[in-house]
Amino acid sequence: MADVTRSEDHAGQKRTAKSAPKEMSAWSQLQTNRNWLGMWFMLPAGLFLILFLAYPLGLGVWLSFTDARLGRAGEFIGLENYAWLIGDFTEGWKFWEIGDPVFWLSVFNTLLYTVVASAIKFGIGLYLALLLNKHMPFKAIIRAVVLIPFIVPTVLSAIAFWWIFDTQFSILTWMLQEVGAIAEDYQVNWLGEPLMARASVIFANIWRGVPFIAITLLAGLQTVPPSLYEASVIDGATRWQMFRYITYPLLTPIIAVVMTFSVLFTFTDFQLIWVLTRGGPVNTTHLMATLSYQRAILGGNLGEGAAISTAMIPFLLAAIMFSWFGLQRRKWQHGEAND
Amino acid sequence: MTDATPSAAKDDHSEGMQYLETPLNRVITLWIPLIIIMIVLLFPFYWMSLTAIKPDKELIDLETTHPLWTWSPTFKHIRILLFETEYPTWLWNTMSIAMGATILSLIASVGAAYAIARIKYRGANWVGGAIFLAYLVPPSILFIPLASIIVDYGLFDTPFALILTYPTILIPFSTWLLMGYFKTIPFELEECALIDGATRWQILTKIVLPLAIPGLISAFIFCFTLCWNEYIYALTFISSPSNKTVPVAIVTSFTDGDIFRWGSIMAGALIGSLPLVILYAFFVEHYVAAMTGAVKE
Amino acid sequence: MSFTRRRFLGTSAMAGAMIAGGDLLGRSRAWAATEMKWTPEDGASLQLLRWKRFVQSEEDAFLKLVAAFTDATGVQVEVLNESLDDVQPKASVAANVGSGPDMFWGLYSLPHLFPEKCMDVSDVCDHIGSKYGGWAPSAETYGKSGDSWIAVPVAYNANLINYRKSAIEEAGFSEMPGDTEGFLELCKALQGIGKPAGMALGHASGDGNAWVHWALWSHGGYLVDENDQVIINSPETEAALNYAKALFDSWIPGTASWNDAFNNKAFLAEEVWLTNNGVSIYAAAKRQAGEDAKMAEIAEDMDHAFWPIGPSSTPAEFHICYPLLGMSYTPYPNAVKAFMQFMMEVENYEPWCEGAVAYLSHPYKAGDDFAFWDADPKLVAAKPAAWRTSTAGHLGSVGERAAAALADFIVLDMLANVCTGRQTPEGAMKLAERQAKRLYRA
Numbered sequence A: 001m002a003d004v005t006r007s008e009d010h011a012g013q014k015r016t017a018k019s020a021p022k023e024m025s026a027w028s029q030l031q032t033n034r035n036w037l038g039m040w041f042m043l044p045a046g047l048f049l050i051l052f053l054a055y056p057l058g059l060g061v062w063l064s065f066t067d068a069r070l071g072r073a074g075e076f077i078g079l080e081n082y083a084w085l086i087g088d089f090t091e092g093w094k095f096w097e098i099g100d101p102v103f104w105l106s107v108f109n110t111l112l113y114t115v116v117a118s119a120i121k122f123g124i125g126l127y128l129a130l131l132l133n134k135h136m137p138f139k140a141i142i143r144a145v146v147l148i149p150f151i152v153p154t155v156l157s158a159i160a161f162w163w164i165f166d167t168q169f170s171i172l173t174w175m176l177q178e179v180g181a182i183a184e185d186y187q188v189n190w191l192g193e194p195l196m197a198r199a200s201v202i203f204a205n206i207w208r209g210v211p212f213i214a215i216t217l218l219a220g221l222q223t224v225p226p227s228l229y230e231a232s233v234i235d236g237a238t239r240w241q242m243f244r245y246i247t248y249p250l251l252t253p254i255i256a257v258v259m260t261f262s263v264l265f266t267f268t269d270f271q272l273i274w275v276l277t278r279g280g281p282v283n284t285t286h287l288m289a290t291l292s293y294q295r296a297i298l299g300g301n302l303g304e305g306a307a308i309s310t311a312m313i314p315f316l317l318a319a320i321m322f323s324w325f326g327l328q329r330r331k332w333q334h335g336e337a338n339d
Numbered sequence B: 001m002t003d004a005t006p007s008a009a010k011d012d013h014s015e016g017m018q019y020l021e022t023p024l025n026r027v028i029t030l031w032i033p034l035i036i037i038m039i040v041l042l043f044p045f046y047w048m049s050l051t052a053i054k055p056d057k058e059l060i061d062l063e064t065t066h067p068l069w070t071w072s073p074t075f076k077h078i079r080i081l082l083f084e085t086e087y088p089t090w091l092w093n094t095m096s097i098a099m100g101a102t103i104l105s106l107i108a109s110v111g112a113a114y115a116i117a118r119i120k121y122r123g124a125n126w127v128g129g130a131i132f133l134a135y136l137v138p139p140s141i142l143f144i145p146l147a148s149i150i151v152d153y154g155l156f157d158t159p160f161a162l163i164l165t166y167p168t169i170l171i172p173f174s175t176w177l178l179m180g181y182f183k184t185i186p187f188e189l190e191e192c193a194l195i196d197g198a199t200r201w202q203i204l205t206k207i208v209l210p211l212a213i214p215g216l217i218s219a220f221i222f223c224f225t226l227c228w229n230e231y232i233y234a235l236t237f238i239s240s241p242s243n244k245t246v247p248v249a250i251v252t253s254f255t256d257g258d259i260f261r262w263g264s265i266m267a268g269a270l271i272g273s274l275p276l277v278i279l280y281a282f283f284v285e286h287y288v289a290a291m292t293g294a295v296k297e
Numbered sequence C: 001m002s003f004t005r006r007r008f009l010g011t012s013a014m015a016g017a018m019i020a021g022g023d024l025l026g027r028s029r030a031w032a033a034t035e036m037k038w039t040p041e042d043g044a045s046l047q048l049l050r051w052k053r054f055v056q057s058e059e060d061a062f063l064k065l066v067a068a069f070t071d072a073t074g075v076q077v078e079v080l081n082e083s084l085d086d087v088q089p090k091a092s093v094a095a096n097v098g099s100g101p102d103m104f105w106g107l108y109s110l111p112h113l114f115p116e117k118c119m120d121v122s123d124v125c126d127h128i129g130s131k132y133g134g135w136a137p138s139a140e141t142y143g144k145s146g147d148s149w150i151a152v153p154v155a156y157n158a159n160l161i162n163y164r165k166s167a168i169e170e171a172g173f174s175e176m177p178g179d180t181e182g183f184l185e186l187c188k189a190l191q192g193i194g195k196p197a198g199m200a201l202g203h204a205s206g207d208g209n210a211w212v213h214w215a216l217w218s219h220g221g222y223l224v225d226e227n228d229q230v231i232i233n234s235p236e237t238e239a240a241l242n243y244a245k246a247l248f249d250s251w252i253p254g255t256a257s258w259n260d261a262f263n264n265k266a267f268l269a270e271e272v273w274l275t276n277n278g279v280s281i282y283a284a285a286k287r288q289a290g291e292d293a294k295m296a297e298i299a300e301d302m303d304h305a306f307w308p309i310g311p312s313s314t315p316a317e318f319h320i321c322y323p324l325l326g327m328s329y330t331p332y333p334n335a336v337k338a339f340m341q342f343m344m345e346v347e348n349y350e351p352w353c354e355g356a357v358a359y360l361s362h363p364y365k366a367g368d369d370f371a372f373w374d375a376d377p378k379l380v381a382a383k384p385a386a387w388r389t390s391t392a393g394h395l396g397s398v399g400e401r402a403a404a405a406l407a408d409f410i411v412l413d414m415l416a417n418v419c420t421g422r423q424t425p426e427g428a429m430k431l432a433e434r435q436a437k438r439l440y441r442a
Helices: A002-018 A020-063 A080-086 A101-132 A139-146 A154-164 A171-178 A194-222 A226-234 A239-267 A271-276 A288-298 A302-338 B005-010 B023-053 B076-083 B087-119 B124-135 B139-152 B159-184 B187-195 B200-211 B213-229 B232-237 B246-253 B262-296 C002-017 C021-034 C056-073 C084-097 C122-131 C137-143 C165-170 C180-192 C207-218 C235-250 C262-268 C280-288 C293-301 C333-344 C346-355 C365-369 C377-382 C400-407 C410-419 C425-439
Strands: C045-051 C076-082 C103-105 C152-157 C160-164 C274-277 C302-305 C320-326
Touching (some): A020 A302, A020 B087, A020 B124, A020 B159, A080 A302, A101 A194, A101 A239, A101 A302, A101 B023, A139 A194, A139 B023, A139 B262, A154 A194, A154 B246, A154 B262, A194 A239, A194 A271, A194 B023, A194 B213, A226 A239, A239 A302, A239 B159, A271 A288, A288 C084, A302 B124, B023 B076, B076 B087, B087 B159, B087 B200, B087 B213, B087 B262, B124 B159, B139 B232, B139 C084, B159 B213, B159 B232, B200 B213, B213 B246, B232 B246, B246 C076, C021 C056, C021 C346, C045 C084, C045 C333, C056 C076, C056 C333, C076 C084, C084 C103, C122 C152, C137 C152, C137 C320, C165 C180, C180 C235, C207 C235, C207 C274, C207 C410, C235 C410, C235 C425, C262 C274, C262 C280, C262 C293, C280 C293, C302 C377, C320 C333, C333 C346, C346 C365, C400 C410, C400 C425, C410 C425
Parallel strands (some): C045 C076
Antiparallel strands (some): C103 C320, C152 C320, C160 C274
């Protein structure tokens, strides 16, 4: 990417220099029109988001302050839903005692799920991207095949995983027994034990998430000019140094976007958990999204469900802020300095 | 820019020539890890394919038959899927809904990303962050208020209920992705065109978009797949069997109360994914080519 | 009234033996001319969303019934299927936005989640009830909100002990023990001979809820009392929890992750030899018996039993009720009522139920005379489901709060917490009490 910018820099400067007299007027014209132009280009996206999102978003937050139930608009009850879920801090500070333990468990689960799954997805995704970036036969086919887990509809692949993680008919258990890793009559309790169940759902999430991360990072890798590597080899750089000082910095903007979204989508994951465990065993895999669905749609307490959803906002906001002000912005300012 | 490169040169060590790989080295650093990852990624897929052609009774029999293979494949499940259900209709619905929503999202995102990244109107940065807010309320609960809007607009149980709501989850991501790609295209190109009297629209379509093709493909793959996968909206906004999408219809059609008809469910998942695999195989190749092209230009 | 009832009971006995399409159509035209109490609106057409059938022959019989209704009244009825778990979100959306199918046929206390959005069908239910010997008490509880009926409790899915006769004989029992202590002994003995029992303890709305409520109620523990006051934290509950823990420990490992589908599979694969389920395992085994000798053997060897009686000395069973509700937004309320009446008339209801091979049990007295109950002695245990079952709130009301408690798996999670050893009985009861108090707050 940097190389593109640089080579175009030269070309651009040449041409700019040639037509210098006209430059000012074109730019000033642009300046005056800029806000209007921006609005026109924003219009389609803006319309969609306002028509289909602003209202439900607002309503969702509003619902969390009411005792609304299915089919019945509720009355405003202030922070009652939150006091119940999070805890009324006038009563003490031990939030796991004064709040709803199931809610706090789901917060913990969600954070654990997001952090572990995203970190591993990133690690494997980047590694896979680096592997795929090498020269090899059947490159295109291998790259397309890698995308398969991403293509199969989530709910259906979740059903397949459900079968793979079955307590009695798990193919994984069978294979472990065949290779002698576990006793012949021992059944691994994939989804029945809290720790194992968490690991299993995280594995399924990683399985689904890695391909897209890998392919998007691969796209980023393609933009790194080979000349940089050649130069560094001549300078005697190690492979790690090449990665650390060339690949990684150039990849950062794409990593930032992909990982922000990976975190957002993992945090709000619903289908996978819902198919695999319904939040069981004993709520140890309940995420905030599944809990809010359970309380709002199955239990009918729209208000409380909306409050759980709304409680996700600060976390998501933090993830966005981190990406926006941390990674993303720094890189862009960096890029702008080039112009 | 690569301000770090010189420091890499400074940390000179003696192992520099490792770059030239021996065949053995290549097996260890490339093929072994790649094959392991591929096996893990593809095993569930293999398992699904196998389930789709296994006779029912072999499914729960781990002793007398080999669970990783079948000697008596049956096309019963696939036949049921193709000829005794409306599967072709569902596939067509899913395709057209995903296509419609993806194209709408890409058009909207290209405009928004260009405006934020390049026109830089007042408050552009602020809007760039605000677009993210779309993800703040997850669909697991959003569908209830959204359903009232769908009904108000008279879209309930039509494909447009999905074509018009999916962009809300697609636009933010594609906008951000495209913003990233637009930023890599040098300003000078645009300036020249402006000076030569091109309009912003011409610049976007003639200069910026061709250069951002890898980004567009990436965004396309993401959007299309997300539409393809979506479950809650598709479940709740569509009720006629002939308007359903593949994931919802498969789950409904092949669960009998508390019994899952595994074979047909898996066959449905696979046959539905086949067109995508082919489509993406083509795209990914193009993707790489486009990238290289962009670098050369 | 009594004349018609006798007449229909007579004909239905014959119809039960053979479902003849032409006969059904002829009768239904006569019905529309003489018996139909509500005349459908001109140009009426209906959409009915139901859960996906367990057994194909039930759906066939149901569609035949629907076709007969259309033929007799000219009202088109479109039947939409959704899997069991997906009925509720769809009904929730429809109730909330006031648009969607005219009728929903769902589970348990679905209508009580949004009673204001359900049509008042008191006249239909009173008519059917008095015509066919009265509703079972539980049916009345499920169907009524306050004094008016908000849904027709169409049928029950009996949840019974499914067991292999050979296994319990091998374990040293001549028959299924009828009491909870004996049942525990049996489970332990089954574990001893390597043919364990197992019941779902995941978030399984059908089988899971059925057995945990049995464990609780059979020991005299209840979530709420008659006045909807939370009384879960009690010595009886503690006894139930200890009992459940003992049971759980004797079962096949892994039941904490089971949902409604797992036990079917495990039973047919001879991994578990005793579980709780509807009669659909038996139906599945019988269906495949022709091509698979093992299935034939399972069908031959298995049987169903009532739930054992515990210290509370009363049946503590929890069968799934399937209520049919009309949405208040429908433009054709009379057509809805006519359909409900038609569907519940014995001459239509009986052949349909027969198609269900006993996984649907009747909610009114006249059903006791259905001929098909005598056809297979293994299915008889499903016959009195409507009379033996308790309702979702048990002592308390069946309302939105009971529905929410069920949906939130309060009782199930309490047992699961103890069985998996995550919490002591005291801790689990406290947690459940706290959550229940919140749901039952004034």
